[in-house]
Amino acid sequence: QRATGHLTRRSLSPNLDPRPPFFLGGREALSRPAMDTAEAAWGVASLRLGSRRLGSRSSYRERGADVFSRASSAAGAGSEDDEEALMWAALERLPTHSRVRKGFVVGDDGSGVELGLIDVAALGYQERTRLLDRLVRVAEEDHEHFLRRLKQRIDRVGIDFPTIQVRYEHLNIEALAHVGNRGLPTFINTTLNVLETLANLLHIVPNKKIPINILHDVNGIIKPKRMTLLLGPPGSGKTTLLLALAGKLDSDLKVSGKVTYNGHGMNEFVAQRSAAYISQHDLHIAEMTVRETLAFSARCQGIGSRYDMLTELSRREKAANIKPDPDLDVYMKAISVGGQDTNIITDYILKILGLDICADTMVGDDMLRGISGGQRKRVTTGEMMVGAERALFMDEISTGLDSSTTYQIVKSLGLITNILSGTTVISLLQPAPETYNLFDDIILLSDGHIVYQGPREHVLEFFESMGFKCPDRKGVADFLQEVTSRKDQPQYWARSDRRYQYVPVKEFARAFQAFHAGQSLSAELSRPFDRSQCHPASLTTSTYGASKTELLRACIEREWLLMKRNMFVYRFRAFQLLVMTVIVMTLFLRTNMHHRTVNDGIVYLGALFFAIVAHMFNGFSELALATIKLPVFFKQRDYLFFPAWAYAIPTWILKIPISCVE
The missing domain is CATH 3.40.50.300 (P-loop containing nucleotide triphosphate hydrolases)
Structure with a gap:
């Protein structure tokens, strides 16, 4: 195979894996010789593909060509089909964890066919x-x-x-x-x-x-x-x-x-x-x-x-x-490939x-x-x-x-x-x-009670059974939000054989339990969910979506990006310190300062105090930048984007050089 560059497709069994939904176990294990053969096949396929193109290079990124465009010659369609088959054969020879990171595309913008190898993570x-x-x-x-x-x-x-x-x-x-x-x-x-x-x-x-009751004994699916x-x-x-x-x-x-x-x-x-x-x-x-x-x-x-x-x-x-x-x-x-800066x-x-x-x-x-x-x-x-x-x-x-x-x-x-x-x-x-x-479904909530939950097609039927009808020129959503209001409810009363009387929310909720949609919901709730039908990938047990190293790296890169965006603040602070430094340096130019008595030491302490105060006031601008970002930090921390330390450490690391310079 290495001598001729030809690939033969292995005869594969058409039977699918009987394991249910999708297997969440380990990757396919290949022996070292099998992996070498697969990598060699991929290399041969890449070389053959590159030799058929003018100015082709082995690397997709170095080639700089548009892999989604088509070549100008239509006569090479058969050749391109062979190349496509060669690519698929090479992909199939790779182990699974390598195969899911490799791909090729055939583009079509009206100018021909172009086949290109890509690394999906790049x-x-x-x-x-x-x-x-x-x-x-x-x-x-x-x-x-x-x-x-x-x-x-x-x-x-x-x-x-x-x-x-x-x-x-x-x-x-x-x-x-x-x-x-x-x-x-x-x-x-x-x-x-x-x-x-x-x-x-x-x-x-x-x-x-x-005590304030927000939700009252609500049930639903x-x-x-x-x-x-x-x-x-x-x-x-x-x-x-x-x-x-x-x-x-x-x-x-x-x-x-x-x-x-x-x-x-x-x-x-x-x-x-x-x-x-x-x-x-x-x-x-x-x-x-x-x-x-x-x-x-x-x-x-x-x-x-x-x-x-x-x-x-x-x-x-x-x-x-x-x-x-x-x-x-x-x-x-x-x-499906993690670790990308932009997916x-x-x-x-x-x-x-x-x-x-x-x-x-x-x-x-x-x-x-x-x-x-x-x-x-x-x-x-x-x-x-x-x-x-x-x-x-x-x-x-x-x-x-x-x-x-x-x-x-x-x-x-x-x-x-x-x-x-x-x-x-x-x-x-x-x-x-x-x-x-x-x-498909509607949940109507009012005063902490569920007034209706069920198919959208039956919601008007429920309220008509209660004596209220949505006008022809009225939006159903507007009607649903107003029909439980004491102020707006009278205009929707539709029974001529009965005098209108305000219907409270609790009465709507009780009537829904007797309605066929409510009875169907209660019957379904009475049957427990079969936990054996739960897909193993439905629920997540890991606290964070990426490794701690990846989260820290992401926070560091974001903090560095924000520092570059706020570079004016740091430049202005540096200029402010420079001006202050020149003033202090020239204030007592060519003045001899004694350091023999306690009063002489107090003068030095005053200089130190002034330096500390100047540094403190210079950091107030950083305090404002940190305070503005706090609501976003609290939201992302509560949503488990990252732990608190992953947010704090980059701020501490990247600000140390600035503090040292100051």
């Missing part, structure tokens, strides 16, 4: 952009086709996507808080709160906080492959419910009942890594661009089980002698969220001009979508967005949920009718 910006243009040229038109191609490849070898079913039963949440003027965050109230807390711990005075819309007036408990389902409730709250994922309690896995909560508050570092923000998030959240899934997929395709689409193969390999999943999320037009614009804040408020809201959504979590809980993601943009985002999320078996709950405030129709 894709540059241009290569990632061209690959995505081939897969999803127009997000509104090609996104569904791309997802169905991806699912078809996985279904073809009998691999199942991990799914998550979330159940909450008899969930009650209560908070203790001061009311009235005592609850205002003033200096006096804060001081009194601290003293009162100490007195309560010592049992000197009773607790004067008043969030099913995979279905889009769930959470509706309710402000203050109804939507955010608290989403936080409870995502496992991110504040520890000060009193919680009873249980929330389970696939029948597993919250103490059996890491909920923050298994589900992603997207807050309604946009907290981002202003000096970073949109692409850098999403890339850092993807780097910290890791690849999850995508590598294990790709390994099993590659093994089964090899056993069944199946050749996948080259572009799709490169994409799946690129999103192609970042570019994919930017495209489907419509952020590709501002990808290299700074996020900005009140002091630094950046992207618009609607784009910042989409950055908040994309920051969590780049992760590998299978469940998404989104809180008010449409604030600041026009109805058209909201529709496109929800449609994309619906495609991902329905085709890739995700679990999605989205809280929206007054969605447009076309956006409302994209959802």
